[in-house]
Amino acid sequence: MSPPRRTVSIAGAGPAGSLLALLLRRRGFEVRLYERRADPRGQPFDSGRSINLAMAKRGIHALRHAGVIEHLRDTLIPMRGRMIHDRAGATSFQPYGSRPEEVIYSISRHRLNALLIDVAIRQYGARVEFECEVRGCDAGQHRLELGAPGAARAPCSQCAARWVDYEVLIAADGAGSAVRASLTAAGAVQARLEPLAHAYKELTIPAGPDGGHRMEREALHIWPRGDFMLIALPNPDGTFTATLFLDAARLDALRTPEVIDEFLSREFPDAAALMPERVAEFCSHPLGHLATVYAHPWHTGRTLLLGDAAHGVVPFHGQGMNCCFEDCVEFDALLDESTQWEALFAEFTRRRKPNTDAIAAMALENYLEMRERVADPRFQLQKRLSLELERRHPQRFIPRYTMVSFRHDIGYAEAMRRGQVQQRILEQLTAAAKDLDEIDYAQAAREIEAGLAPLDSTTINSSE
Ligand SMILES: Cc1cc2nc3c(=O)[nH]c(=O)nc-3n(C[C@H](O)[C@H](O)[C@H](O)COP(=O)(O)OP(=O)(O)OC[C@H]3O[C@@H](n4cnc5c(N)ncnc54)[C@H](O)[C@@H]3O)c2cc1C
Known part of the structure; x- marks a missing residue:
């Protein structure tokens, strides 16, 4: 019998x-970790590209599991709900949950990534080769092709050989994974990248003269405009990072400074007034594209896809990275059971795929909710009602947003399934009601008891 593979x-x-x-x-x-970019520690971040992220319970749970959450506490900004901005600049607040701890956090992508790399290297002795691009792999021969980023065929500065052997390979090289492309070309994996017609552009709302935030700090701000939207997340330095999501063709048509300024000032007057560099940033920041990655299977032999490489999702539930972190925790838990890599990879895929398919679908749905439904009075009533039903039936009725964002013990697939039942109930109850005091709570109780088993007796996240 061959010795266990430990690298x-x-x-x-x-x-x-x-x-x-x-x-x-x-x-x-x-x-052995191969990273195309330079070591992020001590480097300025790339401005204009996904500067901050929303971190929810699944992400926090993973960072706690890894023992690093305390290093990040001072950089996490709680966001207690959505602050909706209408065209006239009036705002209304929609809380994310009903309990004080039900908040999501804004965090710097760069700071988070640099910290994880630092702990992996300095505390645990991981070997990382930066500025080393994985060009692809030969999974049958267990060989990996490396090179200098972007260069034609040159070896990277640290790798003497362009091909290196591996025992086990995990591809966490993101939605555009080179390893996935090799596995697909070899016929081992079937993959499809489904692009979203909408793209994004990041802008900055600078800090006020006193260095403080110029809008409510502890909220995720949304300017919903039907078929597009602007959102803004707070940063610790008093700025907000705003992201415009708009049909890619319409974004591309915004070309001259006058047209750009007219569009931003007309659609988001209060935000535009806080962004003196809006036109310059719009012209210089890159256009970001979004897609959902569907791949199956995620593994062949001793090679596995994980994170966005296996299941990239659109960012409208703020769960992509949370989900990738959950992959890591689940993978770590499976190592308690076995290091028979092929069986482990198959089991990992079996457990994770239904959940990642579910968050992919919910993330697409949530775009409609954020850009359009949040401004709809019926939707707002349903939101308030779902918090009220949770208060009355805490074991059975948990709003879908709460299950996804604050209950890491409930898998995404289960959250989606229960969410569908709950949505039917909400629609029935609000069909003829305009306010919470017009709801038939006796009917609500009957529907909830018939359709939603108490949570502690249902299938929850398989890792728990
Ligand atoms: C606009 C936007 C907003 C988002 N907001 C949120 C949010 O609020 N909350 C949330 O949870 N998620 C969010 N996400 C999703 C989140 O960014 C991703 O799910 C997460 O970053 C995926 O992590 P990953 O490590 O799998 O892949 P990536 O973050 O893509 O990391 C892949 C790494 O591999 C490196 N790499 C790539 N190719 C190669 C190669 N060939 N060789 C060597 N190295 C390579 C890259 O340089 C990178 O360091 C957002 C995404 C976008 C685009």
Whole structure:
């Protein structure tokens, strides 16, 4: 019998790859991490591209599991709900949950990634090769092709050979995964990238003269405009990062400074007034594209796809990275059971795929909710009613947003299934009601008891 394989190569030191490296080192595995970009520690971040992220319970749980949450506490800004801005600049607040702890957090992507890499290297001794691009792999021969980022065929500065052997390879190289492309080309994996017609552009709302935030700090701000929207998340330095999501063709048509300014000032007058550099930033920041990645299977032999490489989702539920972190925690838990890699990869896929398919679908649905439904009085009534039903039936009725964002013990697939039942109930109850005091709570109780089993007796997240 061959000895157990203890060296794991990881492509990509993004959130998933760096967290996984840390967890594997903690278990004593040798880890070789290959990252295309330079070492992010001590470097300024790339302005104009997804500067901050919303972190919810699944992400917090993973960082706690990895023992790093305390390093990040001072950089987490709680966001207690959505602040909706109408065209006239009036605002209304919609809380995310009914309990004080039901908040999501804004966090710097750069700071988070740099911290995970730092802990993986300094505390756990992970070996990371930066500025080293994985060009692809030969999964049958267990060989990985490396090179300098972007260069034609040159070896990277740290790798003498362009091809290196691996024992086990985990591809965490993101939605555009080179490893996935190799596996697909070899016929081992079937993958499809479904682009969203809408793209995004990031802008900045600077801090006020006193260095403070110029809008409510503890909220995720949304300017819903039907078929497009602007959102803004707070940063610790008093700024907000605003992101405009709009049909890619319409974004592309905004070309001259006058047209750009006219559009932003007309659609988001209060935000535009807080963004003196809006036109310059609009012209210089890159256009971001969005897509959902569907792949199956996620593994062949001793090679596995994980994180966005396996299941990239659109960002409208703020769950992409949370979900990737959950992958890492689930993978770590499976290592308690076995290091028979092929069986482990198959089991990982079996447990995760229904959940990642569910969050992919819910993230697409949530775009409609954020850009359009949040401004609809019927939707607002349903939101308030779902919090009221949770108060009355806490074991059975938990708003879908709460299950996804604050209950890491409930898998995404289960949250989606219960969410569908709950939505039918909400629609029935609000069909003829205009306010909470017009709701028939006796009917609500009957429907909830018939359709929603108490949560502690249902299938919850398989990792718990
Ligand atoms: C606009 C936007 C907003 C988002 N907001 C949120 C949010 O609020 N909350 C949330 O949870 N998620 C959010 N996400 C999703 C989140 O960013 C991703 O799910 C998460 O970053 C995926 O992590 P990953 O490590 O799998 O992949 P990535 O973050 O893509 O990391 C991949 C890493 O691999 C490296 N790499 C890539 N190719 C190669 C190669 N060939 N060789 C070597 N290295 C390589 C990259 O440089 C990178 O470091 C958002 C995404 C976008 C686009």
